[in-house]
Amino acid sequence: MTVAIKFCGAARNVTGSVHQISTNKSNVILDCGLFHGPRDEYYRVNSSFSFNPQNLDACILSHAHIDHCGNIPTLIKKGFRAHIYCTPTTRDLCHYMLPDSGFVQEEDIKYVNKVNKRRGLPPRTPLYTKKEAERALRYFRTLDYHHTLALTKDVSLTFYQAGHILGSAVTVLDLADQNSLMRIAYAVDLGRTGMPLLRNPEVPEDIDYLIIESTYGARKHEDIREAELKLAQTINKTVRRGGKIIIPSFALERTQLIVFFISELIKRKMIKKLPIYVDGPLAVNLTKVFRANARDFDQITQAAFLREEDPLGYDNITYVHDVQQSKKLNDISKPVIIISASGMCENGRILHHLKNNIENPKNTIVVIGYMAKDTLGRRIVEKNKTVRIFGRPYELRSEVVVINAFSSHADKDGLLDYCRKSKNGLKQIFIVHGELTQAEAFRDNIARRLNIKARIPAKDEIVYLKARKID
């Protein structure tokens, strides 16, 4: 049996994960994520696929981050009529993530069309609407961890823990015909061992080919305890000078994680109890999904839930639903912590908070997540003197503190360790989901330390692989 893998997205790039796996009988894709980038490129890349969605037998989702699931509504608009498989928690999270993404698309196009009208240009349509995203949810089917499902005559699927976000999975495909078989594992995104809330990533046995991410292929995360200390010091310093702490955060996982850490700091009296606002309805809804799927947390967190403790520390926190309430946060002059989406500062309420606070040196912007190239978040991390928000320049005068340790991605050591544990029988590693410098550093590290063939496929590159013969 010959198997073809086509790396259709997130190849030498972080966002827009989608990869096609084909045998002569079946055709499936792993993930169907949104590519993030400058607007024109965003629409161009996301509105077409390098395969025919009508010919697919299945789409398998690793997790509910939008760069992995966010282009499913487009897939369905283009004729996909098979099922989308994921864990039950991923399905529940997508229930909010996808319609929210549709809403963001509609809002963005409203803004674009306002500008176009002024310039006498024709109006454009969104990539997909909230309604189209809601319709896409009908195609979802769930599979629990460690259960195996035959997707087609020659492809079966098993999910293992990825330890990246709640519900995330390392996808394993077993491809088999009468006399040969192949096992492919897709560890994109891959989490970290020993992080609070989540279970550790699992390494499936007997993998022939491993597709793995490389977001932090060249970087090592700070120690989580040191990061906690840095967060406490940053909050205390900002509070002393009477400033606000603004934390751009992904509504999914990072918000719940940072809330957990801040609550721990308050409990341990490392910072004083100050008001915390989580601004955005999506974060509220996703937090509800977390509670409803508590079985997926690690044992310590599950035990806390059973004791009716509050492991995610909701007591000190105000969840801000409506826009008026959100705007009122601007009037607060005393120190507060505002956690708001979007994580890369490309859209959402965080833009208002940045606009209102970025020019005040008393304030601190705490960056706790990955910022892709060409995003406002990256420009803030790089401490550009002036940044544009809503098309207007603002001086970046507030303090910027970057803490990468809260990352839900494995770092260079974690990635290498995962490859080492998968080593038995492993024929080749394919490195995706990383900027080229990160991917290359990871590849060199694999070559130096593990002596396994590793390749960084280009976008739309196809590799043909031979299955191993059954004795």
Ligand SMILES: [Zn+2]
């Ligand atoms: Zn992710």
Ligand SMILES: [Zn+2]
């Ligand atoms: Zn990702």
